[in-house]
Amino acid sequence: MSYSSYQSVDLPKIAASAPDMRTMTWLLASLALVVAPHIERLPIWFLGLFLAACALRIWQLKHQRRSIPGWIKLCLTLLALAGIWLEYGTLLSRQANTGLLCVMLALKVMETAKRRDVYLLISMAYFVAITQFLFNQSFYLTLYLLGVVVVITATLIVIEHQPIRQLSGRSNTQFISNRHLFQSALRMLLxxxxxxxxxxLFFPRLESPMWGVPQKSLNAKTGISDEMEPGNILKLFIDDSPAFRVEFEGVIPPQSQRYWRGPTLWNFDGRKWTRQRTVGNPPSIDPEQITDPFRYSLTMEPTQNHWVFGLDRIVEVPDRTRMETDMTMYQRRPITSITTLNMISDPDIPLDLELGPMFREAALQLPDGFNPLTQALADQWRKETESPGLIVQRAINMFSTEGFEYSFTPPPIGRNSVDDFLFETKSGYCEYYSSAFTALMRAAGIPSRVVTGYQGGFYNEESEYLLVRQSDAHAWSEVWLEDRGWMRVDPTAAVAADRVNLGALDTFERSRGPFDYEWMRALRNRFDSLQRFWNQQVINFDKARQHSLLKPLGIEDMTHKQSVLALTLISSAILALALWRLIRQQERRDPDRIHQLYLAFQKRMKKLGVESSPAEGPIDFARRCKANCPQLTDQIDRVIDAYVQLRYAGHQHSAVERQLKDALRTLS
Amino acid sequence: MAKQRFDIQSWTYPLIKRLSSHRPPSRLPITISSKRLYVLPTRFGVFFGLLILIMLLGSLNYNNNMALMLTFLLGAFMLLIPIYTVRNLSGLEITHIDAKPVFSGDAAQFVITLRNGHHTARPLIWARHQQLTTVTSLPADATGHLMVAIDSQKRGWMHFERSRLYTTYPVGLFTAWAWLTPDVRCLVYPAPETGAPTLPSGHHDSTGRPEQRGDEEWSGLRDYQPGDPSRLMAWKVVARTGQLTSKVFSDHHNQEIVLDYHNLPIQGVEARLSRLCSWIIDANERGLHYALQLPDQQIQSGHGDAHMHHCLQALAEFQSGAAG
Structure with missing residues (x-):
């Protein structure tokens, strides 16, 4: 007797046995895929280390070389630690930790002598996958990582099959193809x-963190800051990532009114505008003067800043947000997660009809010894013109008539930045214009200030929300006029009306990068609604939303106990279902459709009193059936004819199969 | 051994083994029902569980929904894996277990025939007992074999020892196993005496006198004929000429040997049986005719493998009480 198909294995050897080429290929592929999104955050030498480790391991495996000596590994580990420390200046920050994890992963690749090592690497790979979400939670990254998790899981199946591969020594793919592996892993995860x-949905969430503070979301775009200096906003122009999304209740403001107000800047040092520390009460607004308010909810992407933006002028400040006298809004904690704020704005509301002496002084401040030409021009205007309102008008006229142009590549300006801009270069974008205009107004004795924020936004008709991108960043001015209070003046609009009417992107004279085309922008706008849905429904899901989950069932505020109960019930149901499905799938013995139909025929005949015997062919059986039920001769003949054709004559036609089914139906 | 301490199975197996030891041996064919199955995480499974726990704590703490999602995906995956693992074993049929007789002290090799009557394949089924581990993969509607080796201690019928049939399919996170306790036995012949005196020859002499082995028994060579036993092959000639050649001995059938239990110059039942065993093998190798006389049984003269096994079985089953 020969028992060729059993294979005897020495178990301890199997457990310790080195991974074979197939295991190694899958393992290294999963590691490479899982590390890839981290690459941009990792030190530059990491890529070299990782590739070298993989190449070395493959080479060892191919040429049956022994592993490199332990002291070299130790030296490499110490070097890598030092490298991480040099790169990040610490070993404890989140970035340093993920860097460390990735480096350890690369080093461990060199040391995959046993099955246990492979399991350790797989576990590390899963862990590296999860650390990605500390940096970015976008929909696309999530999709990518899901794919990676499938590959890692497929690697586990590859390892599991390794003993069989090694024992029979047959070619690797003969047992289970790569595609099949991927599919089985995918199915298990699905x-x-x-x-x-x-x-x-139901797992109880934490109210507050158990340790540490919620750290900054590191992919956060800084966005508008509380400083303005030529060149700041330019960085934002090339950044198409969303700043915030706005959903309006009812009326949507027209494009030219979409001024999203951020920090107001008062102090000018000749080049840079900064905020004044003016902690004060919010401006008092007479509710009766609110005429046509816009009600909206604004969902901010995480920034690392405190600033909150709102449609100019904000009449109702959202929760957990403070407003200062100059209408600058901020939150006490930096905005580190997606934050939704409900606000009311009315663009026509008057602001500060009275200006206190302190504020007047601040709004007239100019550095000494800068921009003499501007000062001279302002003095001249002051003599020639009656009212401050006319001076403002004159300045605007100057911008629109005296050859000023809107450009994102202005020539450099020197120490007297305003003089240089107004009298020499005459070319720039919103920062230049608002800065020069405000300085000019101050020189002419008109209280004024710079307001930074965003202007415009893309309205998504389908999903009915407004998307404001970083590239919509803008700066404008406010002047204070007697009896009218603060008035918004956008000198940029005087030069490039398109900037305000169409948006920043349409005023660009050239494409901003290799992928900057009109249709791509349109595509990105389209995809943004997907990302927004993701943000709202998934990333933003929190304890409060969890508690209102069971509202449709009449439970307003789900308690912990209820959520645990719901969790238990639903999970058990799902597990029971999975169990039933998987067992059934196994026990479905005969997938043969045609045979199933024949079985159905037998069943019907059994009801009519004719039982087939196992040794009986279909034709013999039909003969007996016909003898027993002569009235059904035609139907039985049709069934058996079709069956015999399908089964024995090799006809694979679906028409015949349909005929068989029809014939069966007539029998019942 | 230090490593074993961390293995969840190392302390649960004995426990479960003891708890389930009341089960009587079952008759073949055995179908492994889920009632007979035990499931536990492997060492990697425990590690993986801890990893998920750490991930859970981290993502709950940072309230990172995507991280939570991935954690829960892995958690759900881990919860579903035992179903696959159990499914791989449950419903598996053990149709028969065969073991060829062995000499005492050798390992009896029980060959287990498994049948997968189900529509899905059953990859990676392992059997383990003592030092030997075997593995097989069964396609749908197919049979396969595993082997369990059990060291024999003494002659007689040796029962199959409880062995473990297990699988860690599909990803090595869980192991499902069943204790195999079939009502199967293997015949153990006495161990042949080493260095036994040569076989007594002749009708009248069974006292162990050196046998007259001489040239007169050798009668020559002839061409191999189908049916010639391989021990009669003249291998040297075959190697030299390439022709299959058999040795021919003369007068074998004329010599009648009676191996008598009582006529042995040694004491002790087992020692006598050992010597008889050794002589039977020797006689069979030389193609002699021999008869066996035991206190409780007489076996008529015969020759060939079947005769030898018959005699050896008599030795194996011999009850010392019968020597009386």
């Missing part, structure tokens, strides 16, 4: 999705 969703 079966987990309902359970995952249940856990996600």
């Amino acid at each position: 079966y987990g999705i309902p359970l995952m969703a249940t856990l996600f």
Whole structure:
């Protein structure tokens, strides 16, 4: 007797046995995929280290070389630690930690002698996957990482099959193809999705962190800051990432009114505008003067800053937000997660009809010894012109008639930045204009200040929301006039009306990068609604939303106990279903459709009193059936004819199959 | 051994083994029902569980929804894996277990025939007992074999020792196993005596006198004929000429040997059986005719493998009480 198909294995050897080429290929592929999104955050030498480790390991495996000696590994580890420390200046920050994790992963690749090492690497790979979300939670990254998790899981299956591969020594792919591996891993993970969703919805969340503070979301775009100096906003122009999204209740303001107000800047040092520390009460607004308010909810992307933006002028400040006298809004904690704010704005509301002496002084401040030409021009205007309102008008006229141009590549300006701009270069974008205009007004004795923020936004008709991108960043001015209070003046609009009417991108004279085309922008706008949905429904899901989950069932505020109960019930149901499905799938013995139909025929005949015997062919059986039920001769003949054709004559036609089904139906 | 301490199975197996030891041996064919199955995480499974726990704490703490999602996906995955693992074993049929007789002290090799009557394949089924581990993969509707080796201690019928049939399919996170306790036994012949005196020859002499082995028994060579036993092959000639050649001995059938239990110059039941065993093998190798006389049984003269096994079985089953 020969028992060729059993294979005897020495178990301890299997457990310790080195991964074979197939395991190694899958393992290294998963590691490379999982590390890839981190690359931009990692030191430059990491890529070299990782590739070298992979190449070395593959080479060892191919040529049956022994592993490199331990002291070299130790030296490499110490070097890598030092490298991380040099790169990040610490070993404890989040970036340094992920860097360390990735470096350890690369070093461990060199030391995959045993099965246990492979398992350790796989676990590390899963962990590296999860650390990505500390930096970025976008929809696309999530999709990518899901794919990576499938590959990692497929690697586990590859390892599991390794003993069989080694024992039979047959070619690797003969057992289970790569595609099949990926599919089985995908299926196993997909079966987990309902359970995952249940856990996600009902698993009790923490009210406040157990340790540490919620750290800054590191991919946050700084966006508008509280300083303005030529060149600051330019960085934002090339950044198409969203700043915030706005949903309006009712009327949407026209493009030319979409001034999203951020920090107001008072102090000018000749080049840079900064904020004044004016902690004060919010401006008093007479509710009766509110005429046509815009009501909206504004969802901010995380920034590392405190500043909150709102449609100029804000009459109702959102929760947890403070407003200062100059209408600058901020939150006490930096905005580190997606934050939704409900606000009311009315663009026509008057602001500060009275200006206190302190504010007047601040709004007239100019550095000494800068911009003499501007001062001279202002003095001249002051003599020639009656009222401050006319001076403002004159300045605007100057911008629109005296050859000023809107450009993102202005020539450099020197120490007397305003003089240089107004009298020499005459070319720039919103920062230049608002800065020069405000300085000019101050020189002419008109209280004025710079306001930074965003202007415009893309309205998504389908999903009905307004998307404001970083590239919509803008700066304008406010002047204070007697009896009228603060008035918004946008000198940029005088030069390039398109900037305000169409948006920053349409005023660009050249494409901003290799992928900057009109249709691509349109595509990005389209995809943004997907990302927004993701942000709102998934990333922004929190304890409060969880508690209102069972509202449709009449439970207004779900308690912990209820959520645990719901979790248990639904999970058990899902597990039971999975169990039933998987067992059934196994026990479905005969996938043969045609045979199933024949079985159905037998079943019907059994009801009519004719039972087939196992040794009986279909034709013999039909003969007996016909003898027993002569009235059904035609139907039986049709069934058996079709069956015999399909089964024995090799006809694979669906027409015949349909005929068989029809014939069966007539029998019942 | 230090490593074993961390292995969840190392302390649960004995416990479960003891708890389930009341089960009587079962008759073949055995179908492994889920009632007979046990599931536990492997060492990697425990580690993976801890990893998920750490991920959970981290993502809850940072309230990072995507991280939570991934954690829950892995958690759900881990919860579903035991179903696959159990499914891989449950419903598996053990149709028969065969073991060829062995000499005492050798390992009896029980060959287990498994049948997968199900529509899905059953990859990676392992069997383990003592030092030997075997593995097989069963396609749908197929049979396969595993082996369990059990060291024999003494002659007689040796029962199959409880062995573990297990699988860690599909990803090595969980192991499902069933204790195999079939009602199967293997015949153990006495161990042949080493360095036994040569076989007594002749009808009248069974006292162990050196046998007359001489040239007169050798009668020559002839061409191999199908059916010639391989021990009669003249290998040297074959190697030299390439022709299959058999040795021919004369007068074998004329010599009648009776191996008598009582006529042995040694004491002790087992020692006598050992010597008889050794002589039977020797006689069979030389193609002699021999008869066996035991206190409780007589076996008529015969020759060939079947005769030898018959005699050896008599030795194996011999009850010392019968020597009386």
